Amino acid sequence: MLDYRLFKQIDDCFASGHADKARRLLMEVQSRSIALRDEMNMLHIRLKTLEDALQLARNLFNRDGFYWLKTGDVTQGPFCPRCYEDEGALIRLERTGSKLHCPYCHASFIGSARAAGGGAHHAHILPFV
Ligand SMILES: [Zn+2]
Structure with missing residues (x-):
């Protein structure tokens, strides 16, 4: 002082x-x-x-087990729930056939992440073997 x-x-x-x-x-x-x-x-x-x-807290939301980020009129995502909940990181999931895959933690999710307003399926985390 x-x-x-x-x-x-x-x-x-x-x-x-x-x-x-x-x-x-x-x-x-x-x-x-x-x-x-x-x-x-x-x-x-x-x-x-x-x-x-x-x-981020105002614009991030969870829908069907996935995280989405609203930026203006655009909803971005889905983001990996495991990476966000464990590390606070927003990692966009990549679609591989009918699965969604996280390029960072390599978690796979069964189900469809609807793009801002579509049908509803809950994500299932497949454990590492
Ligand atoms: Zn992840």
Whole structure:
């Protein structure tokens, strides 16, 4: 935290001809200012992360066991439920015949993930063998 009394002390030092002491106090103010700037940058990053998480929470939804993301008028997905629930990662599933396959965790899902409003089938996770 920056102590604003330092500015008065620095002014008093200059006024009384103690330039060396004023210079030391100025260096202290500089150090505290740099620390404050670093803290502010870190808080900006945390705020952006929280805003992104909030935006995702508002637009991500689960339908029939799969995750979908609404971006404007477009619904994207389906995304792998295992990757999202375990790691918070949105990995788009790839269709292979009648199955959906996750290219990251390699989980396979039986059933059809309807594209934003189609029929309903629940996903079944096939365990690794
Ligand atoms: Zn996955």
